[in-house]
Amino acid sequence: MQHLTNKRVLLGVTGSIAAYKAADVIRRLRDAGAEVKVVMTDGAKAFVTPLTFQALSASPVYENLLDKEAEAAMGHIELARWADVILIAPASANSLASLAQGRADELLNAICLASDVPLAVAPAMNKHMWADPATQDNVRLLAQRGVLFIGPDSGEQACGDIGEGRMIDSETIISRIAELFSVGSLSGLTVVITAGPTREALDPVRYLSNHSSGKMGYAIAEAAVEAGAKVILVSGPVSLESPDRVQRINVESAADMEAVVKEQVGAADIFVATAAVADYRPVTVQQDKIKKKEERLTIELEKNTDILATVKAEYTKTFCVGFAAETQNVETYARTKLEQKNIEMIVANLVGPLAKKTAGTFNSDLNELNVYWQGGEVKLELASKTKLARQLIALISQRFSLYKTNTDNKNNIISLKSH
Ligand SMILES: Cc1cc2nc3c(=O)[nH]c(=O)nc-3n(C[C@H](O)[C@H](O)[C@H](O)COP(=O)(O)O)c2cc1C
Numbered sequence: 001m002q003h004l005t006n007k008r009v010l011l012g013v014t015g016s017i018a019a020y021k022a023a024d025v026i027r028r029l030r031d032a033g034a035e036v037k038v039v040m041t042d043g044a045k046a047f048v049t050p051l052t053f054q055a056l057s058a059s060p061v062y063e064n065l066l067d068k069e070a071e072a073a074m075g076h077i078e079l080a081r082w083a084d085v086i087l088i089a090p091a092s093a094n095s096l097a098s099l100a101q102g103r104a105d106e107l108l109n110a111i112c113l114a115s116d117v118p119l120a121v122a123p124a125m126n127k128h129m130w131a132d133p134a135t136q137d138n139v140r141l142l143a144q145r146g147v148l149f150i151g152p153d154s155g156e157q158a159c160g161d162i163g164e165g166r167m168i169d170s171e172t173i174i175s176r177i178a179e180l181f182s183v184g185s186l187s188g189l190t191v192v193i194t195a196g197p198t199r200e201a202l203d204p205v206r207y208l209s210n211h212s213s214g215k216m217g218y219a220i221a222e223a224a225v226e227a228g229a230k231v232i233l234v235s236g237p238v239s240l241e242s243p244d245r246v247q248r249i250n251v252e253s254a255a256d257m258e259a260v261v262k263e264q265v266g267a268a269d270i271f272v273a274t275a276a277v278a279d280y281r282p283v284t285v286q287q288d289k290i291k292k293k294e295e296r297l298t299i300e301l302e303k304n305t306d307i308l309a310t311v312k313a314e315y316t317k318t319f320c321v322g323f324a325a326e327t328q329n330v331e332t333y334a335r336t337k338l339e340q341k342n343i344e345m346i347v348a349n350l351v352g353p354l355a356k357k358t359a360g361t362f363n364s365d366l367n368e369l370n371v372y373w374q375g376g377e378v379k380l381e382l383a384s385k386t387k388l389a390r391q392l393i394a395l396i397s398q399r400f401s402l403y404k405t406n407t408d409n410k411n412n413i414i415s416l417k418s419h
Contacts, residue, residue: 003187004178005033005228006245010083012108013053015043016090017158018124018167022048025089025170026056032174037062037079039108043092065107076107080115084226087177088112089150090124090167093135099147100138118180120148122173127163150176186397187228192268193221194261194275194307196236198254202299203286212276214238216323216367219389220272221246227393232268234260236275254278254304265311265318270400272321273308274347280304309341317407319400324348334372344403345373347392371395 009029013022022038029036038053039062050061062079064070074082088095088108095108099121104110112119121142129135130152143149151168181187195217199207214235221233222243233248234257242248249264251257254277265271280301290297312320320343324334327350334348348370368382371392380391 003033003185003228004029004174004181005187006225007034007181007228008082008084009034009036009177010079010086010111011036011038011057012041012086012088012091012095012112013038013044013048014041014088014090014092014095014108015046016092016124016167017047018090019044019047021124021167021170022089023052023056025087025173026053028170028174029177030057032178035059037082039063039079039111041092041095041106041108043094062107065105065110070107076110077114079107080111080117083111083115083117085118085120085177085180086112086115087120087122087173089122089170089173091121093123093125093129093132096121096123096135096138096142100141118146118148120150120173120177120180122150122167123152123165124167125152125165126157126159127161127165130165131163148176148180181226181228185228186224186270186393186400189229189269189400190232190267191224191229191270191272192232192234192261192264193217193224193272194234194236194257194277195221196238197276198236198257198278199252200254200278200281200304201252201285202282203288203290205289208278208280208282209237210276210278212236212238214240214275215365215385216389217272217274218243219385220274220392222386223389223393224272226390227397229270232264234264234275254281254307258305258307258310261307261311262314265315268315268318270319270321270396271308271311271315272396273311274323275307276325277307278304306341308343312342319344319396319403321345321347321396325351327351330370331372334370338372338374345371345396345399347371373399 013019026036036057037059038057040050054061098109104113150173152164153166153168154164155166156162157166196214197210197212199209201207218240221231224231225245231246233246235248235250249260251260281304283300283302308322322343324337324346326333330348330350334346338346349367365384367385367388369380369388371378380388
């Protein structure tokens, strides 16, 4: 069974005699765990009614581009943003021509233009239409631009001809779509992520905190969901919306964060600690507001628990990823943390006055990262935090698979020896 858990597939249906086969595609996409929204061209509606697809996808079918009400509800830009992948099945000769020309005169082709997610097409047409040089030129052009062609198949056609042009079977379509997500896949895994700053109370109205915005952690949570994981986000106080499909638990202090993480991490395969947890907290929290009396005020601080190191010591099999925000000597400090905490991976970035390209990094939408593990490293160049989060999740997924294979092998050797 293919995994498309959490994936959002926008299915375009165009005016081919094979339009009825889209019903089976929808059913199989949903069986694989995907959420499906259908967009039909006018041509498609001549073959099948939207009601069929509405019932099968459990969602309204989108049909019109220049419709005030439709645009006000979920317009072409929202639909383009919603999708993780766009699949056109069946794709008519006309729809391929229109995509090749970059037309935006129907809802479906406008969405394709407005979207930057992968586009896959399953062509379906008469063998002469498929073989025509105009269609073949369009196919070449679209393939060069990165459009994924699934099929067509050869065989008997609706018009009685025999040859190439039939829509390929829906099982093949679903497995090719699932393959698109298999790199960097965290399907079926649980990931606990911490994000944001913590607040250490001094009195009922004041606290010690830091500049962390939580943006990197939230982007990682979103990317992990995209990769198919169940995500629990333990968040310090930030002004960010919860990413879709993420279970968010709000905390204030480092001690709160530690308690919640310990409750959740037992069920996790991967723990990613992006939060900027306060290293110290006031020894005593004053019951009443501290009054402005003395010229100098001394506040005594004590160390907070190192959440990541404690988790790794207690849950030795959990794949642990730490973050190191450093103002200098990034690699040396990051590698020291990697060893001291005995974790699998550390993601380091420069913060403060030296981090000019990212304006100090905190609250910036950009970042650049150096990722280290025992015996390896990767530099992720300056990019948006969203893009970096996706790259990082792909890397975590690769390293996690290796880690699992190695630990499973070790356990096998140990159990063989003990027999
Ligand atoms: C009965 C019938 C069957 C058709 N089957 C196909 C087909 O399988 N593939 C195709 O590319 N066009 C087929 N066409 C032509 C398209 O429906 C036509 O080009 C239409 O404009 C496509 O619109 P669309 O691409 O906007 O959906 C068929 C037309 C008719 C009348």
